[in-house]
Amino acid sequence: MQTSEDRLRGLLLRGLDGDAAAYRTFLRDLAAHLRAFLRKRLARLPDEVEDLVQESLLAVHNQRHTYDPAQPLTAWAIALARYKLIDLLRRRSRQDLLHDPLDEDSEQLAAPDGAAAEARRDLAKLLDTLPERQRMPIVCVKLEGLSVAQTAARTGMTESAVKVGIHRGLKALAAKIRSSA
Amino acid sequence: MNTDDLISLLATGVEPVDARAQARAVLVAVSAGLLLAAALMAGMLGVEPTLAAEARLPAFWARELFCLAVATSGLVCLRRLAHPGMRTGWTGPASALPAALLWLLAAAVLMQTAPEQRMATVLGHTARVCSLLIALVSTPVFVALVWVLRRFAPTRLRLAGAVAGWAAGGAGALVYTLHCPELAPPFIAVWYVLGMLIPAAAGAWLGPRLLRW
Numbered sequence: 001m002q003t004s005e006d007r008l009r010g011l012l013l014r015g016l017d018g019d020a021a022a023y024r025t026f027l028r029d030l031a032a033h034l035r036a037f038l039r040k041r042l043a044r045l046p047d048e049v050e051d052l053v054q055e056s057l058l059a060v061h062n063q064r065h066t067y068d069p070a071q072p073l074t075a076w077a078i079a080l081a082r083y084k085l086i087d088l089l090r091r092r093s094r095q096d097l098l099h100d101p102l103d104e105d106s107e108q109l110a111a112p113d114g115a116a117a118e119a120r121r122d123l124a125k126l127l128d129t130l131p132e133r134q135r136m137p138i139v140c141v142k143l144e145g146l147s148v149a150q151t152a153a154r155t156g157m158t159e160s161a162v163k164v165g166i167h168r169g170l171k172a173l174a175a176k177i178r179s180s181a
Numbered sequence: 182m183n184t185d186d187l188i189s190l191l192a193t194g195v196e197p198v199d200a201r202a203q204a205r206a207v208l209v210a211v212s213a214g215l216l217l218a219a220a221l222m223a224g225m226l227g228v229e230p231t232l233a234a235e236a237r238l239p240a241f242w243a244r245e246l247f248c249l250a251v252a253t254s255g256l257v258c259l260r261r262l263a264h265p266g267m268r269t270g271w272t273g274p275a276s277a278l279p280a281a282l283l284w285l286l287a288a289a290v291l292m293q294t295a296p297e298q299r300m301a302t303v304l305g306h307t308a309r310v311c312s313l314l315i316a317l318v319s320t321p322v323f324v325a326l327v328w329v330l331r332r333f334a335p336t337r338l339r340l341a342g343a344v345a346g347w348a349a350g351g352a353g354a355l356v357y358t359l360h361c362p363e364l365a366p367p368f369i370a371v372w373y374v375l376g377m378l379i380p381a382a383a384g385a386w387l388g389p390r391l392l393r394w
Binding site for chain 1: 182183184185186187188189190191192193194195196197198200203263264265266267333334336393394
């Protein structure tokens with residue numbers, strides 16, 4: 001587990017410096033760990049697992065500035081996923097479906113589980129419901145791969161407005177997931 | 182959208198995270214909260230005219246130290262609560278320690294006070310307004326701390342709200358000391374602590390409503 005912690009941590013730190021390739025690898029590897037973590041705890045709600053993996057990844061991204069390099073990455077990522085898991089269970093008020101107790105000590109990553117199931121919630125549809133000043137920057141930069149400058153030129157927004165639009169849009173997406181479930 | 186598409190979306194064009202921008206935002210918010218609290222105290226209540234004379238007494242500095250200790254120990258605990266996966270550890274008990282020590286001091290003072298004067302020592306002259314005024318002066322700092330917490334990711338919302346209120350209460354009380362004529366430790370131990378508990382209770386109630394992410 002130690003090697004996995006060190007590797008993921010190194011990838012995230014490079015991602016925080018703006019290395020998109022390292023960040024992509026980090027998210028992909030973390031997704032497999034989170035999937036295993038959540039599948040074990042949602043044994044009786046298997047249909048929810050992939051939605052929650054996606055919600056947790058979005059949270060990891062939106063809250064990536066809260067990672068303190070001095071703390072174990074695993075504890076941080078698991079705390080984010082556990083918060084989203086508890087949030088889900090609270091929304092459904094079905095905490096009795098918990099398979100495993102959410103003890104504070106389960107901060108070790110489970111063995112990765114790479115087999116993604118179909119997500120039931122379509123984030124692309126939720127994305128379409130965002131206001132234009134958030135949706136357009138996300139579509140241009142994040143889906144079409146344009147630079148911030150190109151997006152600014154195409155949309156007529158300033159570069160900082162494009163960055164703010166992406167940032168707020170992804171947070172708004174997380175809020176929409178919360179209220180839609 | 183499948184999970185790989187989402188990962189691709191999140192990673193594409195990812196911007197570097199500026200850690201100093203976070204620290205700056207915290208500093209600006211807390212400073213603004215303190216300045217507003219000071220303006221509220223000075224404008225509405227006025228600075229105590231005999232402040233300079235009081236500043237020569239040890240009891241004055243014991244009171245300042247108590248308020249400062251509540252604010253700083255609360256902020257240390259709050260920093261950990263704002264980061265997912267950080268344990269509060271010793272910082273939780275440490276933020277209650279100043280009040281515990283003050284109560285010991287107050288008990289010692291009361292034991293040396295003549296029994297018929299004990300009640301008067303506890304009540305001072307401003308017992309009826311002190312706690313409410315501390316809660317009022319704390320409000321700008323409390324708002325600032327909630328604003329800061331919303332930029333982070335606390336996972337224990339009720340506790341984070343309560344500690345934010347407690348720390349804001351300490352900071353607000355520190356500002357309020359510039360107006361307050363009371364120096365007796367038994368008075369501080371009751372009415373100041375009550376004044377800090379009001380924002381703490383408000384924070385415990387508001388936390389789950391305002392801090393979700």
